[in-house]
Amino acid sequence: MHQATHKYQYRSGMTRRESLKWLGLLAAGSAVSLTTGCGSAVEVLSDSSAHWPELDLKPINAKGYGTDPNMVIPPESPWPLTMTTAQLTMVALLSDIIVPREGQIPSASEVKVPEVIDEWVSAPYSDQQRDRVTILSILAWIDDEALLRFKKTFVALTASERLAIIQDIAYVRKETPEAFHRPAKAFDRLKQLVLSAFFCSPEGCKDIGYLGNVPIVGDYPGPSAEAQAHLDAVLAELGLSQYAYPGN
Numbered sequence: 486m487h488q489a490t491h492k493y494q495y496r497s498g499m500t501r502r503e504s505l506k507w508l509g510l511l512a513a514g515s516a517v518s519l520t521t522g523c524g525s526a527v528e529v530l531s532d533s534s535a536h537w538p539e540l541d542l543k544p545i546n547a548k549g550y551g552t553d554p555n556m557v558i559p560p561e562s563p564w565p566l567t568m569t570t571a572q573l574t575m576v577a578l579l580s581d582i583i584v585p586r587e588g589q590i591p592s593a594s595e596v597k598v599p600e601v602i603d604e605w606v607s608a609p610y611s612d613q614q615r616d617r618v619t620i621l622s623i624l625a626w627i628d629d630e631a632l633l634r635f636k637k638t639f640v641a642l643t644a645s646e647r648l649a650i651i652q653d654i655a656y657v658r659k660e661t662p663e664a665f666h667r668p669a670k671a672f673d674r675l676k677q678l679v680l681s682a683f684f685c686s687p688e689g690c691k692d693i694g695y696l697g698n699v700p701i702v703g704d705y706p707g708p709s710a711e712a713q714a715h716l717d718a719v720l721a722e723l724g725l726s727q728y729a730y731p732g733n
Contacts, residue, residue, distance in 0.1 A: 493574065537668075542618065545564065545609045547565065548563070566607045567603070576602050578639070580599060581594050582648070597686075602682065620674065626668050630650050631647075634649070653665050655672070
């Protein structure tokens with residue numbers, strides 16, 4: 486990664502215990518196991534690109550949680566974090582392009598999504614290590630692209646210059662040049678992780694109206710009439726109505 490010359494620098498504000506809890510939520514939400522065996526990172530993206538960084542990443546050999554992880558009170562530092570300040574700063578800027586602040590809803594970096602991404606790509610599991618190659622490669626590609634286009638690192642670009650690059654890799658359309666297909670696939674994985682991490686946060690849950698983990702005062706009121714009617718219709722369609730309410 487090229488060193489940024491811009492004054493902005495992302496500052497970490499999350500404890501390891503918090504980021505590890507988010508890691509567990511992110512893994513559960515993406516159906517990726519944290520008990521898989523460690524393995525070497527394998528690049529799975531396509532081979533079409535005008536330029537693509539060939540990173541020489543040292544393997545992560547730290548021990549994981551094992552087969553019985555405690556995600557409620559995880560250990561403070563089961564493995565070292567690996568992203569540099571420059572990489573975290575880029576992730577913060579990219580995260581806020583993906584999830585910008587909207588009114589009272591904070592941006593991705595404001596809820597510390599970059600720390601969760603750092604935790605994810607630093608974890609010593611095969612799936613996370615594949616993502617490590619992908620995420621660090623797209624960060625390097627974006628920085629290289631910024632230098633090629635504007636003679637500045639990505640962090641030093643103006644907001645419009647950053648968007649000019651990101652808009653080219655935000656999606657793969659019919660008109661997308663072949664040179665951007667590989668970066669777009671890698672950027673898509675970063676988007677998935679950023680969005681998943683954001684919506685694991687209390688602020689993200691509030692944004693989508695999720696009301697889980699809220700205690701009910703008094704007796705359970707049961708499902709609404711609309712929900713009950715939907716359930717009854719599904720049971721009838723499956724031929725299970727007679728088994729659903731045996732006491733009736």
